[in-house]
Ligand SMILES: Nc1ncnc2c1ncn2[C@@H]1O[C@H](COP(=O)(O)OP(=O)(O)O)[C@@H](O)[C@H]1O
């Protein structure tokens with residue numbers, strides 16, 4: 001008896017998405033099954049191109065289908081379509097699928113460094129990525145991306161983002177005169193965040209990363225009101241003070257009803273370039289313990305690298321300057337974890353809603 005598409009689907013039910021804890025058939029990932037003689041072809045559409053277990057899932061799919069009687073060849077095409085957050089009523093950026101805010105308790109922990117490199121790591125997987133510098137008090141993205149002199153132009157009444165390393169960038173730094181200091185008051189911060197969302201031609205994006213100012217002032221609040229945040233990433237260093245303040249920031253985001261995606265630890269370890277020995281520099285609370293104490297995932301640790309600090313100050317992010325180093329590897333891993341957690345939040349919301357009507361319907365159009 002020849003194998004049927006139903007047989008293939010039945011076999012693929014054995015393949016589970018490890019993050020979503022559901023089989024790939026009921027998640028709606030399996031598409032376009034074609035059977036010709038003994039050859040089975042199909043497409044598996046994941047929820048992010050940055051999926052950290054893409055190869056593993058592909059191998060499992062091939063294995064279970066190849067085991068069916070009468071199948072002598074399996075061709076799986078792996079694709080991805082980022083699931084969209086649900087736009088809210090007065091959504092200023094409805095065509096942006098996921099909004100991920102990068103926050104910290106205190107300044108100087110590497111929030112901007114992490115934002116820039118995670119944005120590049122995500123873009124390298126094929127995702128369409130924007131980076132919004134909402135740190136109005138100290139916009140550092142233009143410098144870190146090596147384009148402090150860039151001045152965006154306006155088209156059809158909207159500011160066109162600057163493109164750099166495959167990322168669409170916007171920062172107040174591009175709009176201010178150099179050396180111009182602004183005396184900020186709360187409503188001005190809110191107004192600026194709104195402008196950076198509404199007046200910028202962000203276009204269709206899979207991920208918009210937002211580099212927030214440290215702490216929990218007006219910027220995160222405005223952002224949460226103007227565009228639903230998929231989730232917040234908390235960046236910390238293992239100083240006691242930093243971890244303590246980071247914990248407080250996390251609590252405040254909870255109160256704002258912004259889901260927390262996880263904790264990124266920065267500058268905790270130094271990897272010796274010659275002998276590869278890892279040493280921990282500070283004795284304070286590790287990011288992993290902080291994540292556990294808040295009850296959110298630990299996304300990973302970015303090692304301290306003096307060479308990279310230098311590059312970043314020169315305007316070349318470490319993902320670009322030194323893709324072979326430990327730090328870039330950490331960013332790639334964290335970007336995968338982050339994208340997976342964003343999918344978990346979006347898909348589990350879809351799942352909860354469709355469970356109410358008794359059937360799982362993915363939200364993506
Ligand atoms: N993992 C790291 N290794 C080396 N230097 C780092 C690392 N992370 C950040 N830095 C450096 O620390 C300084 C502060 O980082 P930055 O990203 O500007 O922090 P924040 O945005 O939280 O204020 C910068 O000079 C940056 O180059």
Ligand SMILES: [Mg+2]
Pocket residue numbers: 111112113135138140
């Ligand atoms: Mg910064």
